[in-house]
Amino acid sequence: MSKLANVDHYQVTEDDVKRTVNTEVLVVGAGNAGMMAAAAAAEKHADVMVIEKEASINLMRVGLGGVGTNAQKRAGLTINKYDLVEYLAAFAQHNVDEGLIYHWANHSAEAVNWVEDNILKPNGAHLRSEPDAMVTSSAYQGFPTENDPTIDDKTFTSYGKWFQEKVDSMGVNLQFNTALVKLLTSNNQVTGAIVKDLAKDEYVQVNATKGVILCTGGYSANKDLLKQWNPLALKKNVFNDSPRNNGAGITSALNVGALKDEEPAECIFDRGLVPIGTKTDDMYVQTATYQDWLWLGSHPxxxxxxxxxxxxxxxxxxxxxxxxxxxxxxxxxxxIWDDNFDEYAKQFHMLGCARVGFPGYMASAQKLREDTEQYVKKGLVVKADTIEELAEKLHLPVENVKQSVAHNNQQVVNNFDKDFGKEPFRLTPIDKKPYYGCILGGRILCTFDGLRVNKQMEVLNDQYDPIGHLYAAGNDSGGFFFGSYPDRVPGLAASHAQTFGRLAGQQAAAN
Structure with a gap:
């Protein structure tokens, strides 16, 4: 099994520990899964400690997926759970534990409703069900799973601060700037962990009598682990938008005999702007601020x-x-596109965060134009009055680009894409100057190939037996995704994290 990459203090022992802390449930990672796990365990009256290596909780996601949520019931919306689960399993070519997906579908509403009732409503907010998941082709099938936190039904509401206040009020011990070093075991059972207080530069032993829940969020920030488990990701992606995710949770479990998914899974967005002339092998930018993120990049x-x-x-x-x-x-x-792109955006009928207008992140077509123009000023998007000039600025073969644009424009006239079958309403001409162009690569949001777990969120060993008192949720848990992320089920990643985090917290507290 892999050792913890890039952490030379893995061999730290109890002799190096400066102090000891006792708790019942130790949660590692203060993101969507970890915060839900902490709240769920505290609800069951467990003594809970959360460690987070950064100085704050991680982003609490908007766009929460669910099946049968209270928001969906208020909207009169019904989702066929069996169709949805089979879609997700088929999307992964059944390289998943389908029982886990049903387990999510059966419990997702509980988690979503808890957030609404306990975090949003006390602060004047609620969830709005998003029924718009129009199916336009077999490649663009969608499910209306999204529930959006809002106050006015027109904009998103951030709720991370409220969530932290809630777990504080429940007596959860949140320890920031504290990193997981290694898990401790006795008699084939996890008993706690050695962690590092980064502010004091000292090692601390945390004894956890009921269990440890790993919620550290995958390994997309760890290039060594990517080379080992998902080398193609380093070629596909030019940005990583989750610099916290160094794989510590997964590798710590592997070192005590855990089983991990054997094939990679990831969430990649098609919005990574790169300087013209960039070679993908030379670029893997770690950013928590969505640096050079072109929202228009997801449009067809x-x-x-x-x-x-x-x-x-x-x-x-x-x-x-x-x-x-x-x-x-x-x-x-x-x-490549033309100056009518803001008008085209209105007709594309995008789903999820690529859509224009709430619940997308671009409030209007004008905002989409403003977002795009900022990258013209940075030189990452180029403009030209002729296709020849545009191709030259992009360092692309001029004649090939001219032919491709002319062919595209003819297909618009024909109202038929004879090459790849794109829907006619998504065929758009390139005939109004100035013309725009850019070079794009992927930006990985997270990895999903995690530790194998059962329905109790217990981490399994290579005999598929649970490792006592060890749990995983969120992107540290596996068996749910394979290959690409099914973004036509909006809010699935956040819901997977929060639902399984809640289940893990409840299970650990019940020990």
């Missing part, structure tokens, strides 16, 4: 490989175009 505009040739249907889940580009020269690709 003309996308060409680095030889100026169209290579895939652009009207697919976010990650699919990045996957397709990984089969093209250089792994990166270009996107």
């Amino acid at each position: 505009l003309l996308k060409l490989n680095m030889r100026g040739e169209r290579f895939a249907n652009e009207s697919v889940p976010y990650q699919f175009i990045v996957n397709a580009a990984s089969k093209q020269p250089g792994y990166l690709y270009s996107m």
Whole structure:
């Protein structure tokens, strides 16, 4: 099994410990899964400690997926659970534990409703069900799973501060700037952990009599682990948007005999702007601020490989175009569009965070234009009055780009994409100058191939037996995703984390 990468203090022993702390439930990681686990365990009257290596909790996601939530009932919305679960299993080619997906579907409403009742409503907010999941083609099937925190039904409401206040009021001991070093075991059971107080530069032993819950969020920030478990991710992606996720939770469990998913799973967005001339092997920027994130990148505009040739249907889940580009020269690709792009955005009917207007992140087509123009000023998006000039600025073969644009425009006239079958209403001309272009790569939000767990969220060993008092939730837990993220089930990642975090907290507290 893999040792903890890039942590030379893994060999720390009890002799190096400066002090000892006792608790019942130790939660590692203060994100969506960890905060839910802490609240759930505290509700069961357990003594709970949360450690987080950063100085704050992680982003509490908006857009919470669920099946049968109170918000959906108020909206008169019903989702066929069996169709949804089979879709998710089929999306993963059944390289998943389908029972875990049903377990999520059966318990997701409980977690979503808890957030609304305990976090949002006391602060004047609520959840709004998003019923709009129009199916436009077999490649664009969607499910109306999204529930959005809001006060006015027009904008998102952030609730991380409220959540932290809630767990504080429940008596949870939140320890920031504290990192997991190693798990402690006795008689084939996890008894606690050695952690490092980063502010004091000292090791602390935490004894956890009821269990340890790992919620550290995957390994997308750890290039060594990516090389070992998912090397293609380093070629597909030019940004990592989760710099906290160093794999500490997964590797600590592997070191006590845990079983991990054998094939990678990840969530990638097609919005990574790169300087023209970039080589993907030379770029993997760690950012917590969505640096050079082009919202327009997810829209089904003309996308060409680095030889100026169209290579895939652009009207697919976010990650699919990045996957397709990984089969093209250089792994990166270009996107070309004209000055009517804000009007085209109104007709595309995007789902999730790519849509224009609430519950998307772009309030209007004008905001989308302003977001795009900021990258013109930075030189990451280029403008030109001719296609030839645009191709030259993008360092693409001029004649190939001219042919690709002319072919695109003819398909718009024909109202038919004979190459890849993109829906006619998503075919848009490139005929109004100035013309725009950029070079894009993937940006990985997180990895999903985690530790194998059962329905009690217990981490399994290589005999598929539970390791006593060890639990995992969120992106540290596996068996749920495979390959690409199914973004046509909006809010699934956040709901997976919060639902399984809640279940893990309840189970640990019941020991």
